[in-house]
Amino acid sequence: MDDSDAPNSVVVRRLTKTYGGVRAIDNVSFRIGKGEVVGFLGPNGAGKSTTMRIISGLMPASSGSVFICGESVAADPDAARRHIGFMPENNPLPEDLRVREYLTFRAGIKGVPSSEIRARVDESMETCQLLRKASNKIIGNLSKGFRQRVGIADAILSRPEVIIMDEPTIGLDPHQILAIRALINSLRGKMSVIISSHILPEIELMCDRVMIINQGTIVASGSPESLRREFIAWDKYEISIKAPPAEAEKILASACPEAAIASSFGPDSEGYYGYVLRAGENSGIGRKLISSLAADERLGLREVAHKKPSLEEIFMAATRRSWEQTSDLPEGGGRRKK
Amino acid sequence: MFISPSTYIAAFLFLAFMGVIYLYSLIEVSRGAGDRSPTEIFLAAFWIPVLFMVPLLTMRSLSEERRMGTLGTMMTTPVTAFEIVLSKFLAAYFFYALLWAMTLAFPLTAFFYLPQAAADSRLLFSERAAAGYLFVLVSGAMYVSIGVFASSLTRTTFVAGMLSFGMLFLAIVGAGLVSKFPADPGGALSWVEPAVSYVDTFRHLDEFSGALLDTRPFFFYLSTAAVFVAFTSLITESKSA
Numbered sequence: 001m002d003d004s005d006a007p008n009s010v011v012v013r014r015l016t017k018t019y020g021g022v023r024a025i026d027n028v029s030f031r032i033g034k035g036e037v038v039g040f041l042g043p044n045g046a047g048k049s050t051t052m053r054i055i056s057g058l059m060p061a062s063s064g065s066v067f068i069c070g071e072s073v074a075a076d077p078d079a080a081r082r083h084i085g086f087m088p089e090n091n092p093l094p095e096d097l098r099v100r101e102y103l104t105f106r107a108g109i110k111g112v113p114s115s116e117i118r119a120r121v122d123e124s125m126e127t128c129q130l131l132r133k134a135s136n137k138i139i140g141n142l143s144k145g146f147r148q149r150v151g152i153a154d155a156i157l158s159r160p161e162v163i164i165m166d167e168p169t170i171g172l173d174p175h176q177i178l179a180i181r182a183l184i185n186s187l188r189g190k191m192s193v194i195i196s197s198h199i200l201p202e203i204e205l206m207c208d209r210v211m212i213i214n215q216g217t218i219v220a221s222g223s224p225e226s227l228r229r230e231f232i233a234w235d236k237y238e239i240s241i242k243a244p245p246a247e248a249e250k251i252l253a254s255a256c257p258e259a260a261i262a263s264s265f266g267p268d269s270e271g272y273y274g275y276v277l278r279a280g281e282n283s284g285i286g287r288k289l290i291s292s293l294a295a296d297e298r299l300g301l302r303e304v305a306h307k308k309p310s311l312e313e314i315f316m317a318a319t320r321r322s323w324e325q326t327s328d329l330p331e332g333g334g335r336r337k338k
Numbered sequence: 339m340f341i342s343p344s345t346y347i348a349a350f351l352f353l354a355f356m357g358v359i360y361l362y363s364l365i366e367v368s369r370g371a372g373d374r375s376p377t378e379i380f381l382a383a384f385w386i387p388v389l390f391m392v393p394l395l396t397m398r399s400l401s402e403e404r405r406m407g408t409l410g411t412m413m414t415t416p417v418t419a420f421e422i423v424l425s426k427f428l429a430a431y432f433f434y435a436l437l438w439a440m441t442l443a444f445p446l447t448a449f450f451y452l453p454q455a456a457a458d459s460r461l462l463f464s465e466r467a468a469a470g471y472l473f474v475l476v477s478g479a480m481y482v483s484i485g486v487f488a489s490s491l492t493r494t495t496f497v498a499g500m501l502s503f504g505m506l507f508l509a510i511v512g513a514g515l516v517s518k519f520p521a522d523p524g525g526a527l528s529w530v531e532p533a534v535s536y537v538d539t540f541r542h543l544d545e546f547s548g549a550l551l552d553t554r555p556f557f558f559y560l561s562t563a564a565v566f567v568a569f570t571s572l573i574t575e576s577k578s579a
Contacts, residue, residue, distance in 0.1 A: 056414045057413070057414065058410055058413055058414060078416050078418065079416075081414055081415060081416045082416045084414060086411070086414040088407060088410055088411060088414075090407065092406045092407030092408045092410065092411060093406075093408065094406070094408055095406075106415070109412070109415045109416075109417050110415045110416065111415075111416055154411075
């Protein structure tokens with residue numbers, strides 16, 4: 001651990017939180033640069049929310065330290081909180097205030113100068129598309145999507161340097177998710193954003209960096225691309241041909257012995273079977289597959305596709321690996337993980 | 339707070355109830371019972387509405403916020419737990435004071451609508467009544483702080499209400515009750531008596547309505563209020579997660 005934390009917005013060192021005897025997070029260290037968008041991934045109960053709550057100063061850590069823009073969350077919570085916009089997990093809001101009233105109040109307690117409050121509230125309602133439709137509605141009557149937007153508007157209200165959002169896209173329709181993705185993209189470079197989610201494609205599209213947390217430890221960290229290289233040591237191809245599994249296996253064994261059938265589907269209404277093939281990394285068998293399969297008219301080759309491993313697969317691989325690493329421990333062996 | 343209709347209903351009920359008590363004290367006076375003014379008799383019953391109003395006023399203040407999780411979002415902003423608790427306390431206290439201020443309308447009404455009694459200066463105003471109201475205000479600080487404290491202990495509004503009712507009952511009636519059992523002088527429990535009389539609400543009330551302003555009750559109520567507010571902010575801080 002080097003101590004130069006100048007360009008980092010968030011520095012987390014050896015963070016541990018225990019509840020009774022259970023370690024919710026265990027010796028977690030990471031840093032987040034200015035303007036970076038980071039996604040937290042992990043199964044339920046992995047420690048995502050706990051980590052976020054500690055970073056935002058809601059919860060004290062058992063040990064370890066968190067610095068936000070150089071301010072220690074434990075030693076000077078007031079100063080650290082000025083740099084944070086936090087949207088908690090289920091986004092609690094007071095039911096009987098109007099949106100504008102609530103945001104005005106929040107701007108006040110977040111230390112926005114009173115001459116700017118009106119402008120800031122309008123600005124963040126505009127950003128979250130609340131201004132025209134919902135600004136004078138009572139929060140208790142809003143739909144889930146609108147409530148979520150109120151939460152996000154609140155988080156960006158004081159233009160903090162670090163925005164922490166615990167599952168921001170939960171309960172939103174695809175349009176709203178797109179809007180939020182655009183919003184987060186617009187923040188990129190200006191503010192550091194930490195998002196947790198278990199909707200993996202979301203994270204992949206929005207984040208510069210992904211951290212996968214499992215059982216309280218970070219099992220993987222890096223861009224989706226580098227995680228792919230680290231965790232997925234095979235190429236995946238999808239083909240669809242008119243051959244039942246037994247025959248397809250035979251054909252493949254002669255045409256392209258590097259590839260093995262991982263799974264198969266079909267036949268569909270036109271008699272096509274779909275196969276997922278696995279081959280070694282960078283095997284470059286695509287060409288070979290096309291030429292050898294296309295040569296045989298009977299197979300009626302319809303599709304050969306090189307599939308990038310999805311974040312799901314990385315996620316599964318990363319969490320499985322960490323499970324395997326800990327499974328020789330007595331209490332790890334009994335845990336279900338699949 | 340002024341938005342929600344429940345506030346107005348509570349205020350209405352309080353004032354209606356207090357009106358009835360005032361009416362009774364008027365009747366009492368008209369029977370010619372002693373030289374006490376109706377306002378004095380009225381204030382002697384102050385603890386009945388306190389027992390109901392203070393829990394109703396304060397039980398939601400922190401428990402509801404915690405149950406909803408809005409307390410957590412509040413704690414991520416640069417406000418301290420103390421600021422939150424103090425503002426909750428002041429809001430409830432202000433409303434409490436406002437309600438009592440509105441009961442001043444009763445003697446006024448009586449004064450204007452009962453011309454034959456208007457000559458009686460006791461009806462409208464006396465130093466004793468003023469001191470009585472001062473007592474209500476000063477002791478109110480403690481009662482409201484107890485209510486806010488109870489509200490910080492739990493996330494269930496109803497439990498908070500019951501807790502604050504219990505604590506208020508103890509604070510208001512408890513000392514008076516203990517002092518009913520005379521400890522024998524010089525006995526093992528003789529220290530109890532000065533302690534009890536120090537915190538005895540009814541003795542304070544008597545003193546105040548006698549227009550006797552002692553600094554000790556002031557100190558007692560205000561310092562207790564401060565201690566409860568401090569405890570509440572500590573609890574809020576540690577439980578905010």
